[in-house]
Amino acid sequence: MDHLKAVINSILPMPDQDLERIVPLINCIAVPKKSWLLQQGQVCKYVYFLTRGIFRMYYVDLEGNEINCRFTTKNNFLVDFQSFLSQQQSRYYWQAMEDSELMAFRYEDVQQLYLQSISWEKFGRLIAERVYQQLNERIEMLQFLSPEKRYLHLMQTRPELFSQVSQFHIASYLGIKPESLSRLRKRLSINKRS
Template identity: 55%
Template sequence: MHPLHAFFNGLWPVSDQDFARLLPHVEPRAVAKGAHLLEAGQVCEAVFFVTTGFFRMYYVGPDGHEVNCRFTGANGFLTDFQSFLTQQPSRYAWQAVQAAEVLALPHALVQQLYRKSPAWERVGRLMAERVYQQLNERVELLQFYTPTQRYEYVRQQYPELLTQISQAQLASYLGVQPESLSRIRHRLSQKKG
């Protein structure tokens, strides 16, 4: 089974016939390490399925510092749903943390699939719900957890982040300075030792 078909089936069963409507229109793209799939100010024209590689979603705050807010690796998808749905410029950027390959599902194709198939309409809704849950998870981490609890949560729920991204990127995601993250990690290692 095609990895993209398996991903969609994990959300909602998509028949071979419905998947066949999609596959000829999917656009494979290679993305070099450090390159942007989406830059702030651009309209997000597609939903992307990551076949290999790792991406970060970030924005530049008023102080000029980059703030990481989401990460996605192989067999995940990425988009800026606000920009994708409204076809207005994005405030976010998606950058490849390592060389990657993605499959692009263009906006017009997605809208066409929604109109032609109840299964695709259901998949779209479930993907939007998943994005909401991911965004809400980050908001709740920042609002209700201490910095140490945030680090422990990420370490338990997303251990791949500890090896895929830099300490500065992780600190930004956790809402702390890199020096604070170093102290948190040191304190936790002392407790275990």
């Protein structure tokens, strides 16, 4: 709970009375490695706070390939915002990449928090803005950066992923084939030594 409060306060400092409103709403859940928190066709009914583990958000393209579009590590929120806000079916999967633990907050409870507290309403807006920025960053990375620059950008902005996520999944996230990622890493390694 202390980690959750610290993360909330780092995003928006909140009075203690507002912070305490969230305590009775917490549902703790465990998700085993390779299990899904959300699958395509289901409605995202919760906002989650990850206390242990890592998740990947992916979709399946028309050829049947799994395309990673987001990774969430501990002490971060995760949600399929489109499905959550509209209460419509998701197009994505959220899969645990290791045994994970989360705090879950129901859609109805989140909506009540927004009505009860201007701090929570502002917090919800700030989280929505962060999710938008993360998704837009990936879109622009794929549209405007070469594979090498995508890789270097990920190394600079999310270095922890390289010790937690397989090269296969990183390649998918970067929009390249695993063998292309291997060649790219080898070339960059040689250049670094020269």
